[in-house]
Amino acid sequence: xxxxxxxxxxxxxxxxxxxxxxxxxxxxxxxxxxxxxxxxxxxxxxxxxxxxxxxxxxxxxxxxxxxxxxxxxxxxxxxxxxxxxxxxxxxxxxxxxxxxxxxxxxxxxxxxxxxxxxxxxxxxxxxxxxxxxxxxxxxxxxxxxxxxxxxxxxxxxxxxxxxxxxxxxxxxxxxxxxxxxxxxxxxxxxxxxxxxxxxxxxxxxxxxxxxxxxxxxxxxxxxxxxxxxxxxxxxxxxxxxxxxxxxxxxxxxxxxxxxxxxxxxxxxxxxxxxxxxxxxxxxxxxxxxxxxxxxxxxxxxxxxxxxxxxxxxxxxxxxxxxxxxxxxxxxxxxxxxxxxxxxxxxxxxxxxxxxxxxxxxxxxxxxxxxxxxxxxxxxxxxxxxxxxxxxxxxxxxxxxxxxxxxxxxxxxxxxxxxxxxxxxxxxxxxxxxxxxxxxxxxxxxxxxxxxxxxxxxxxxxxxxxxxxxxxxxxxxxxxxxxxxxxxxxxxxxxxxxxxxxxxxxxxxxxxxxxxxxxxxxxxxxxxxx
Numbered sequence: 001x002x003x004x005x006x007x008x009x010x011x012x013x014x015x016x017x018x019x020x021x022x023x024x025x026x027x028x029x030x031x032x033x034x035x036x037x038x039x040x041x042x043x044x045x046x047x048x049x050x051x052x053x054x055x056x057x058x059x060x061x062x063x064x065x066x067x068x069x070x071x072x073x074x075x076x077x078x079x080x081x082x083x084x085x086x087x088x089x090x091x092x093x094x095x096x097x098x099x100x101x102x103x104x105x106x107x108x109x110x111x112x113x114x115x116x117x118x119x120x121x122x123x124x125x126x127x128x129x130x131x132x133x134x135x136x137x138x139x140x141x142x143x144x145x146x147x148x149x150x151x152x153x154x155x156x157x158x159x160x161x162x163x164x165x166x167x168x169x170x171x172x173x174x175x176x177x178x179x180x181x182x183x184x185x186x187x188x189x190x191x192x193x194x195x196x197x198x199x200x201x202x203x204x205x206x207x208x209x210x211x212x213x214x215x216x217x218x219x220x221x222x223x224x225x226x227x228x229x230x231x232x233x234x235x236x237x238x239x240x241x242x243x244x245x246x247x248x249x250x251x252x253x254x255x256x257x258x259x260x261x262x263x264x265x266x267x268x269x270x271x272x273x274x275x276x277x278x279x280x281x282x283x284x285x286x287x288x289x290x291x292x293x294x295x296x297x298x299x300x301x302x303x304x305x306x307x308x309x310x311x312x313x314x315x316x317x318x319x320x321x322x323x324x325x326x327x328x329x330x331x332x333x334x335x336x337x338x339x340x341x342x343x344x345x346x347x348x349x350x351x352x353x354x355x356x357x358x359x360x361x362x363x364x365x366x367x368x369x370x371x372x373x374x375x376x377x378x379x380x381x382x383x384x385x386x387x388x389x390x391x392x393x394x395x396x397x398x399x400x401x402x403x404x405x406x407x408x409x410x411x412x413x414x415x416x417x418x419x420x421x422x423x424x425x426x427x428x429x430x431x432x433x434x435x436x437x438x439x440x441x442x443x444x445x446x447x448x449x450x451x452x453x454x455x456x457x458x459x460x461x462x463x464x465x466x467x468x469x470x471x472x473x474x475x476x477x478x479x480x481x482x483x484x485x486x487x488x489x490x491x492x493x494x495x496x497x498x499x500x501x502x503x504x505x506x507x508x509x510x511x512x513x514x515x516x517x518x519x520x521x522x523x524x525x526x527x528x529x
């Protein structure tokens with residue numbers, strides 16, 4: 001759960017300060033939240049509202065929560081502030097899908113009504129218990145002075161259960177892990193639960209008494225009584241004071257060996273060259289682990305995504321055994337122009353996570369997304385001269401672009417795609433930069449929102465292969481760039497100006513050879529209606 005600036009009382013849930021809850025109070029809180037979201041949605045401006053990314057119909061959203069596939073149906077919950085387009089008292093929004101292609105809105109799943117969650121039902125995860133029932137572990141958040149975090153907060157871990165296979169409603173079951181006064185200074189949130197060797201494990205992100213970012217491990221045999229086990233991991237950087245949204249799972253390497261992936265969103269990391277350029281940065285480390293021992297990292301910290309807007313990812317296992325992941329496209333830097341449009345924030349596309357032949361983690365769009373393609377246009381191999389721009393789409397709101405750049409026949413210093421090109425000269429640029437040996441996403445020519453650029457690295461093997469393969473997903477207000485079968489990804493908001501939004505191939509200071517180019521028009525996932 002990502003914390004943000006404090007929110008005025010006018011934006012707070014009218015039920016957030018209730019000292020006790022009943023089914024009536026819970027129902028009233030959810031109904032009031034639904035009305036607030038509907039009011040914002042009735043005034044929503046769709047100029048940047050996504051066609052194929054998950055977003056709330058109104059209000060502010062952040063972290064993905066409770067991700068699961070249950071009885072064949074996909075469920076995505078997310079942190080939601082229904083009373084405004086800024087961060088505020090957190091609720092849980094909910095959408096579901098039978099095929100990951102067409103989504104429907106479900107009722108808001110949780111509102112802050114219990115004393116332990118007075119100021120927010122913060123982030124958490126889903127897990128199926130031994131009886132086949134779906135459980136949700138989440139964080140209850142309380143501001144000690146009742147208005148802001150100046151005098152500290154109290155965070156505890158809570159339990160809710162689905163009402164049945166359809167998962168239309170969640171029933172709260174209260175506190176399961178209290179605030180560990182002797183271990184934690186302030187922050188203690190975002191539980192993730194799994195089972196191994198007949199033991200249930202829970203990890204929770206924490207800030208230690210020494211203000212170090214840690215991941216704490218708890219164990220249970222019944223999923224209700226939890227015992228502290230150990231510090232699973234402490235971040236080596238003393239500047240990192242909190243590890244939000246922890247995740248921990250094994251992946252099979254191509255050689256058949258199992259590796260453990262520890263994931264966290266680090267608060268306090270400092271920019272260093274191309275690394276850690278965002279306000280807070282989400283990444284992972286590869287290593288080994290056995291129950292009863294701490295995690296042993298065997299790689300450095302690596303970013304999940306090199307874009308401007310990526311945070312708080314959460315993974316889950318699909319029913320066919322794939323490791324799936326959603327992240328939050330996090331608008332943390334002002335100006336945030338979509339806040340004027342009745343909504344703010346969306347999730348990334350669903351990604352499949354696996355270990356590649358290079359031994360590193362790769363993330364690629366879920367294969368189900370191929371079903372979003374409604375038609376395809378293919379170009380033969382082409383050569384662009386130095387300084388040439390070639391328009392391939394006059395207006396694109398929801399497309400996927402596949403591009404293969406042949407470096408063996410390319411002399412350009414930068415070559416790639418300008419997207420969201422409008423008549424005022426604004427655009428966002430995705431390109432291979434030969435001087436850096438990186439794929440860049442440059443928003444310097446954007447007319448709305450934050451600017452700046454990001455640059456994803458390429459390995460020596462990728463450069464020696466002499467082909468840069470890009471899958472670029474262009475939505476109305478954001479872009480995701482997948483490099484070479486997901487070796488790297490860049491996700492950023494891009495707010496185009498009014499008018500048609502062209503897509504142009506371009507080459508700078510030298511020629512570029514395009515081995516292949518395809519554009520797929522993508523249909524809506526059904527949430528933008």
